[in-house]
Amino acid sequence: MHYNSPDHSHLKLRSTRFIRRMFAMRQLGTFLCFNPIISVLLELQKGNAFYVLLFINAFVWPWVAYRVAMSSADPTASERRNLTIDAALGGFWVAMMGISPMPSLIIMAVLASDRYAVGGWLQLQSAMRAFLLIFIPMWMLNGMPWQTSFSTRTVWLTLPLAAGYMFVLSAVSYKLTLTLRRKNRELERISLMDPSLGIPNRRLFDRRLESEYLRTRRGECRAWLLLLDVDNFKTVNDTFGHEAGDFLLAEISALLRNEAGEQDIPARFGGDELGVIVHDADEVGILALAETLQQKITRLRLPASADFHCSISIGIAAASDAESLQQWLSRADLALYSVKRAGRNGVQLWRPAPENPTA
Numbered sequence: 599m600h601y602n603s604p605d606h607s608h609l610k611l612r613s614t615r616f617i618r619r620m621f622a623m624r625q626l627g628t629f630l631c632f633n634p635i636i637s638v639l640l641e642l643q644k645g646n647a648f649y650v651l652l653f654i655n656a657f658v659w660p661w662v663a664y665r666v667a668m669s670s671a672d673p674t675a676s677e678r679r680n681l682t683i684d685a686a687l688g689g690f691w692v693a694m695m696g697i698s699p700m701p702s703l704i705i706m707a708v709l710a711s712d713r714y715a716v717g718g719w720l721q722l723q724s725a726m727r728a729f730l731l732i733f734i735p736m737w738m739l740n741g742m743p744w745q746t747s748f749s750t751r752t753v754w755l756t757l758p759l760a761a762g763y764m765f766v767l768s769a770v771s772y773k774l775t776l777t778l779r780r781k782n783r784e785l786e787r788i789s790l791m792d793p794s795l796g797i798p799n800r801r802l803f804d805r806r807l808e809s810e811y812l813r814t815r816r817g818e819c820r821a822w823l824l825l826l827d828v829d830n831f832k833t834v835n836d837t838f839g840h841e842a843g844d845f846l847l848a849e850i851s852a853l854l855r856n857e858a859g860e861q862d863i864p865a866r867f868g869g870d871e872l873g874v875i876v877h878d879a880d881e882v883g884i885l886a887l888a889e890t891l892q893q894k895i896t897r898l899r900l901p902a903s904a905d906f907h908c909s910i911s912i913g914i915a916a917a918s919d920a921e922s923l924q925q926w927l928s929r930a931d932l933a934l935y936s937v938k939r940a941g942r943n944g945v946q947l948w949r950p951a952p953e954n955p956t957a
């Protein structure tokens with residue numbers, strides 16, 4: 599059974615783009631090769647049949663290759679075969695020109711760099727094989743000529759191929775590199791965000807936690823960690839459904855995004871647990887932020903129930919009190935746990951135990 603995965607149309611679009619790009623490059627390449635080759639063929643006084651063949655290669659073959667690839671069940675593989683056929687055709691014309699060095703070397707260089715740019719060493723290997731497979735017998739049948747001299751006209755007609763095609767090839771490669779860079783950045787962003795809540799995920803959270811901890815140790819800022827856990831979230835799911843639970847988490851995340859400062863990081867810690875790394879604050883400021891969050895979360899409503907009241911427990915720890923990253927995290931967790939144990943809906947700041955006055 600043929601199965602069209604959700605990716606199918608995307609893959610098809612990608613191979614269509616590849617074939618279109620190759621079509622444009624082939625049109626340009628065969629056109630630029632046409633002029634120096636015909637110049638050498640005229641110098642060698644080849645028969646009319648060669649001119650017709652060259653015309654077909656330059657102006658008909660790109661269309662045939664395009665049609666064949668587009669109608670193939672595997673367009674990319676078909677286009678790769680076309681690239682190998684290009685090399686075989688190149689081998690034929692180099693043999694017919696008696697290896698006239700000026701156009702032959704440039705044609706071989708263009709064929710090699712183009713194949714390598716598209717498919718690396720493997721594509722180049724099959725192109726080289728195809729080139730030699732046609733070149734050797736054709737050159738032998740042609741009487742193994744060695745055409746060492748070439749006219750000024752041939753030189754002038756070869757120059758656009760040497761300079762123009764290589765420039766276009768570099769421009770295409772550069773454009774592809776830019777696209778790849780953009781996609782990499784996008785992938786990196788996706789891998790660090792929680793897709794349903796639109797805030798950073800645990801991976802980014804852990805990274806930033808470490809950098810904020812180190813900055814606090816260096817005295818550059820005073821970072822705090824707030825861990826937030828929705829109270830009785832399971833009951834929300836069980837009473838109003840999973841979608842209502844998702845809605846509530848999304849609303850809380852939006853609130854965290856709005857209330858957090860520009861340099862603070864709200865993130866999903868996992869499940870119904872969220873966190874905020876506050877870059878720089880004093881104790882008064884951090885407690886004020888926690889209380890604001892608590893009050894605003896209490897005011898959230900579910901679309902299905904106007905009577906619903908949500909509450910949240912918040913544990914806080916200062917990076918400056920902790921001797922390690924793990925200790926910072928576990929102290930915020932301990933503070934959160936003590937709010938839960940005390941009946942939920944509260945804020946607890948982890949503080950060092952008071953010194954023993956008799957000690």
Ligand SMILES: Nc1nc2c(ncn2[C@@H]2O[C@H](COP(=O)(O)OP(=O)(O)OP(=O)(O)O)[C@@H](O)[C@H]2O)c(=O)[nH]1
Pocket residue numbers: 827828829830831832833835839840841842843844847868869870938942
């Ligand atoms: N809707 C929804 N539910 C989730 C998601 N992630 C985790 N949960 C649920 O969140 C619930 C968390 O439940 P518990 O860890 O028992 O905590 P609680 O019910 O909030 O109780 P306390 O934390 O003790 O107040 C579980 O039922 C999870 O299935 C999510 O992305 N969406």
